[in-house]
Amino acid sequence: xxxxxxxxxxxxxxxxxxxxxxxxxxxxxxxxxxxxxxxxxxxxxxxxxxxxxxxxxxxxxxxxxxxxxxxxxxxxxxxxxxxxxxxxxxxxxxxxxxxxxxxxxxxxxxxxxxxxxxxxxxxxxxxxxxxxxxxxxxxxxxxxxxxxxxxxxxxxxxxxxxxxxxxxxxxxxxxxxxxxxxxxxxxxxxxxxxxxxxxxxxxxxxxxxxxxxxxxxxxxxxxxxxxxxxxxxxxxxxxxxxxxxxxxxxxxxxxxxxxxxxxxxxxxxxxxxxxxxxxxxxxxxxxxxxxxxxxxxxxxxxxxxxxxxxxxxxxxxxxxxxxxxxxxxxxxxxxxxxxxxxxxxxxxxxxxxxxxxxxxxxxxxxxxxxxxxxxxxxxxxxxxxxxxxxxxxxxxxxxxxxxxxxxxxxxxxxx
Amino acid sequence: xxxxxxxxxxxxxxxxxxxxxxxxxxxxxxxxxxxxxxxxxxxxxxxxxxxxxxxxxxxxxxxxxxxxxxxxxxxxxxxxxxxxxxxxxxxxxxxxxxxxxxxxxxxxxxxxxxxxxxxxxxxxxxxxxxxxxxxxxxxxxxxxxxxxxxxxxxxxxxxxxxxxxxxxxxxxxxxxxxxxxxxxxxxxxxxxxxxxxxxxxxxxxxxxxxxxxxxxxxxxxxxxxxxxxxxxxxxxxxxxxxxxxxxxxxxxxxxxxxxxxxxxxxxxxxxxxxxxxxxxxxxxxxxxxxxxxxxxxxxxxxxxxxxxxxxxxxxxxxxxxxxxxxxxxxxxxxxxxxxxxxxxxxxxxxxxxxxxxxxxxxxxxxxxxxxxxxxxxxxxxxxxxxxxxxxxxxxxxxxxxxxxxxxxxxxxxxx
Numbered sequence: 052x053x054x055x056x057x058x059x060x061x062x063x064x065x066x067x068x069x070x071x072x073x074x075x076x077x078x079x080x081x082x083x084x085x086x087x088x089x090x091x092x093x094x095x096x097x098x099x100x101x102x103x104x105x106x107x108x109x110x111x112x113x114x115x116x117x118x119x120x121x122x123x124x125x126x127x128x129x130x131x132x133x134x135x136x137x138x139x140x141x142x143x144x145x146x147x148x149x150x151x152x153x154x155x156x157x158x159x160x161x162x163x164x165x166x167x168x169x170x171x172x173x174x175x176x177x178x179x180x181x182x183x184x185x186x187x188x189x190x191x192x193x194x195x196x197x198x199x200x201x202x203x204x205x206x207x208x209x210x211x212x213x214x215x216x217x218x219x220x221x222x223x224x225x226x227x228x229x230x231x232x233x234x235x236x237x238x239x240x241x242x243x244x245x246x247x248x249x250x251x252x253x254x255x256x257x258x259x260x261x262x263x264x265x266x267x268x269x270x271x272x273x274x275x276x277x278x279x280x281x282x283x284x285x286x287x288x289x290x291x292x293x294x295x296x297x298x299x300x301x302x303x304x305x306x307x308x309x310x311x312x313x314x315x316x317x318x319x320x321x322x323x324x325x326x327x328x329x330x331x332x333x334x335x336x337x338x339x340x341x342x343x344x345x346x347x348x349x350x351x352x353x354x355x356x357x358x359x360x361x362x363x364x365x366x367x368x369x370x371x372x373x374x375x376x377x378x379x380x381x382x383x384x385x386x387x388x389x390x391x392x393x394x395x396x397x398x399x400x401x402x403x404x405x406x407x408x409x410x411x412x413x414x415x416x417x418x419x420x421x422x423x424x425x426x427x428x429x430x431x432x433x434x435x436x437x438x439x440x441x442x443x444x445x446x447x448x449x450x451x452x453x454x455x456x457x458x459x460x461x462x463x464x465x466x
Numbered sequence: 467x468x469x470x471x472x473x474x475x476x477x478x479x480x481x482x483x484x485x486x487x488x489x490x491x492x493x494x495x496x497x498x499x500x501x502x503x504x505x506x507x508x509x510x511x512x513x514x515x516x517x518x519x520x521x522x523x524x525x526x527x528x529x530x531x532x533x534x535x536x537x538x539x540x541x542x543x544x545x546x547x548x549x550x551x552x553x554x555x556x557x558x559x560x561x562x563x564x565x566x567x568x569x570x571x572x573x574x575x576x577x578x579x580x581x582x583x584x585x586x587x588x589x590x591x592x593x594x595x596x597x598x599x600x601x602x603x604x605x606x607x608x609x610x611x612x613x614x615x616x617x618x619x620x621x622x623x624x625x626x627x628x629x630x631x632x633x634x635x636x637x638x639x640x641x642x643x644x645x646x647x648x649x650x651x652x653x654x655x656x657x658x659x660x661x662x663x664x665x666x667x668x669x670x671x672x673x674x675x676x677x678x679x680x681x682x683x684x685x686x687x688x689x690x691x692x693x694x695x696x697x698x699x700x701x702x703x704x705x706x707x708x709x710x711x712x713x714x715x716x717x718x719x720x721x722x723x724x725x726x727x728x729x730x731x732x733x734x735x736x737x738x739x740x741x742x743x744x745x746x747x748x749x750x751x752x753x754x755x756x757x758x759x760x761x762x763x764x765x766x767x768x769x770x771x772x773x774x775x776x777x778x779x780x781x782x783x784x785x786x787x788x789x790x791x792x793x794x795x796x797x798x799x800x801x802x803x804x805x806x807x808x809x810x811x812x813x814x815x816x817x818x819x820x821x822x823x824x825x826x827x828x829x830x831x832x833x834x835x836x837x838x839x840x841x842x843x844x845x846x847x848x849x850x851x852x853x854x855x856x857x858x859x860x861x862x863x864x865x866x867x868x869x870x871x872x873x874x875x876x877x878x879x880x881x
Contacts, residue, residue: 071822151843157832159842166854167824245679249854264660264683270855291877298879405872407486409582417572417875426880427574427871428566439581439664439868440685441856453854456842457820460832462706464713465841 057232059240062195063247066168069225070193074145074165078188079138081220086134088216089181089209093127096212100177100205107201115305119176120202130181137189140430143448144191158459163452165191170241170251172197172263177205179254184213184227186433190451193226195248197241200233207231242267249453252446254434257361272442274434277307277389278361279419282378282404283323284395285316291416292394293327296367298418299392301334305363307435308390308422312358312368314378320346320371331367339369346371358385375400379407386410388437390419411437411444472647474655477610478662481583484640485608489560489580493603494553496635500600501549503631504624508542511627515592515620522616530720534591535617545596552604555845558863559606573874578867580606585656585666587612587678592620594669599628599642601848605866608641610663612656615648622646657682664868667861669849672776687857689849692722692804693776694834697793697819698738699810700731706831707809708742711782713833714807716749720778722850723805723827723837727773727783729793735761735786746782754784761786773800790815794822801825803852805834826852826859 089096100122107117143163150160169192171183180198187194198206206229214224230237242251245268253263257276264271281299283292299310315323324346328337338353350369357368358381372378375393382391392414393404401415412422422444424432429447436442442450504511515537522532558578565575584607586598595613602609613621621644629639645652657666660683668678672691679686696714698707714725730738739761743752753768765784772783773796787793790808797806807829808819816830827837837860839847844862851857857865 074821153836153841153843157836164824268679270853272855288877294877294879302880401874406489409579410870412871412873415872415874417873417878418880420880421568421572421873421878422871426568428568438685440687443869444871454858455825456827456837456859457830458827458832458836459816459830462703462709463832463836464709465717465833465835 057234057237059230059237059244062228062230063168063244065225066193066195066228067247069223070165070167070191072223073188073191073193073226076222077220078142078191078222081188081217081222082134082138082185084220085181085185085213085216086131088212088219089127089134090131092208092212093124096127096205096208097122097124099208102204103177103202116175120205122177122205126178130178133182134185137185137431140189140448143189143452148454155463156460157463160457161454162457163449164455166451166453167249168193168195168247169451170195170197170244170248170269171254172238172241172251172259173254174199174256174259175202177202177209180206180209180229181213183254183433184210186431186448186451188226189431190448192249192451193228195228195230195241197230197238203231203233238262239266242269245269252433272434272436272440272446273438274436274446275307276361276387276437277309277435278312278359278385278387279308279310279390280312280314280378280382280386280392281310281419282314282372282375282382282391282393283316283319284375284378284393284397284400285318286396286400287316287319287323287394288396289319289323292323293330295392295394295416295418296327297330299420300331300367301365302418302420304365306420307361308419309363310367310392310419311360311362312370312381312385314370314372314381315343316375316378317342317371317373324369324371328369334365336366337369338366340371342371343369361387375403379404382408382410389435390414390422392417392419411435472649472652474645474652474659477643477645478583478659480640481608481610481643482662484638485580485582485606487638488603488606488608488641491637492635493557493606493637496603496632496637497549497553497600499635500596500628500631501546503627503634504542504549504596505546507623507627508539511542511620511623512537512539514623517619518592518617531590535620537592537620541593545593548597549600552600552846555604555863558604558867563869570878571875572878575872576869577872578864579870581866581868582664583608583610583662584866585610585612585659585663585684586669587653587656587666587674588669589614589671589674590617592617592624595621595624595644596628598669598848599625601846601863601866603641604846605863607664607866608643610643610645610656612645612653618646618648653677654681657684660684667848687849687851687855687861688853689851689861690722691776691802691852692724692850693727693774693800693802694723694725694805695727695729695793695797695801695807696725696834697729697787697790697797697806697808698731698734699790699793699808699812699815700733701811701815702731702734702738702809703811704734704738707738708745710807710809710831710833711742712745714835715746715782716780717833717835719780721835722776723834724778725782725807725834726775726777727785727796727800729785729787729796730758731790731793732757732786732788739784739786743784749780751781752784753781755786757786758784776802790818794819797823797825804850805829805837807832807834826850
């Protein structure tokens, strides 16, 4: 559809109206009803999804992307189960964070309340359609979803199924809405809908995040771009360091908390690099600085772009640095403020690294791969925030709400 | 200076470098040193300020604005005292918000850390120059200040004085920098400095806030636009209601938490309006709806613009509504999500109003004038946030910091 024939205005208004009913509604009942409906419609959903998959196969899309796009009966069951698990988590709304009484007798309470309308912009994976809608619903906000064009058939039937279930559970269908269009202009409209949309959360790669930040007039939480580092200090346990960098790079390279660059203190480079790089070399393309290449031959020359890039792949940049300050300086220059790790036995350097590295999660002697809402025990995750407002690091349900102050008096006026 | 001759790039870089030293520095010593330097330079500061004041008087600027611009010896002393009071407040940094241990033995701590570089854009009052710089400093962030053109002489000497004091206290001068230019283009440059500036806080009227939100590519906290309402419900104690609306409107009409519109339940309009409006009429210009004008003659006809406007003056819009829902609907349509108050004896309506009105501060039986960081007991205030990310309502020092996760292990890798 074109911008002329498809306007988002009604969608924004309907979302606002629906959102006002959610804080008091039985949101867990709605989640259970949605889970049941997705199970019941599973055959049809998988059929519609096959249209999207076939179209991508025709285009010659990579197998990895096809896999991300594909829904199966088993995956639908996983999605339904995850909704049921969400019902077991505490309600992030109606929490009293703090409360006190002023000298004049006014009672002040700071309580959690919904954002209202949350826009989600994300790429290929249709399971995000359910995941994002369900998290917004549990947090009491209406969701406006903009998935990628290549998943439109899947997203349509998923959203239709969820909307029908909402009505069945006595909630307004418009608590979940899809931007049913592949027109990029609608993304901009969503990003400019100040006062109509309270928050937009983009989930995707650097180009999506940049598009969003450049165009947004609504509040945005940037998520998910991770150019993460592991620094092996002079006093590191080198076997531990070997395990940590191998895990951080290889265990799941396509995710944002995997490592992209290895930094090694010059004093241990000769001891550490030959063995560690030989092990990585079996599965990982290596690029590095001059000094790195002196210690291990099969390393390409690293360009400035390599230090900056989130490879999301079996590729690692390696640099020898003079000391912990040089490592911090490198991370400050090239990092994306996501997850950073130092391997060290020095208490002083551990402390210095944790204090001076400006990132959402700063590790001592552990893999960067643990930055994750589920691992952190939040029970759910909408993404990893790499900015500093409101939420930083894994965003669970408690980060998907805002607050207000409730003040009760008996006629107080200001002197 | 023009854009060509004055570049902000060095300023951004210097702020970043300076910011990294602040978390560990003796920021209270710096604040005390600044207070002393401002006292010592008071005569010169007042002289420079007189240049700004004279220029405005020549232009025929209103006495109220001239007053906001003027610095005197007494006001300089007040400013110095407020800096000393700031030193008595707890450090918002290095706080451990929460901490826990994962099953795999990783220790997770969520701790408060500085934003880094905070940009402040504000209007006429030169005392804000000191106030904003001091709050940023106490919160461990470097401040980049953009005051208004008509206070440039004042702002220059204030910032020079503060920078010299920083150096005297062993801190980097660049922790406080002034954008020494009246070129609007520099505001845009500041707002687009993504990655260089971590947060921009505009303090001013609706047009400034809109300029900022429209142009910002950096995170922004909107502050200070208050279109606040008082709703007198059917069961209200009418004498209490009279006191509350009079206080909310008249006690200090030029501030954001003063009331701009009075809403009255139709069942008490005849009892309440004649007396309450007669009292207000002595000092306030009244505009109102048809039904209001039936109850009190000296009321102009209210336009839609009146419902939307933050008068910041002795002017009040008055509307008779059918019930609490109609009051909430009016506030939802026209309010700025700042401060809203219901006067009622009905528990049900009090609860409904507090739940359904989407604002930073929602009052029962009290004046809206209490929404203020000092009144709330925060000990300081950089502004009242009217948006929902990170800070909502009065922003004190604890809202001027962000957090990170520190994770310590002994070799943990992800399975």
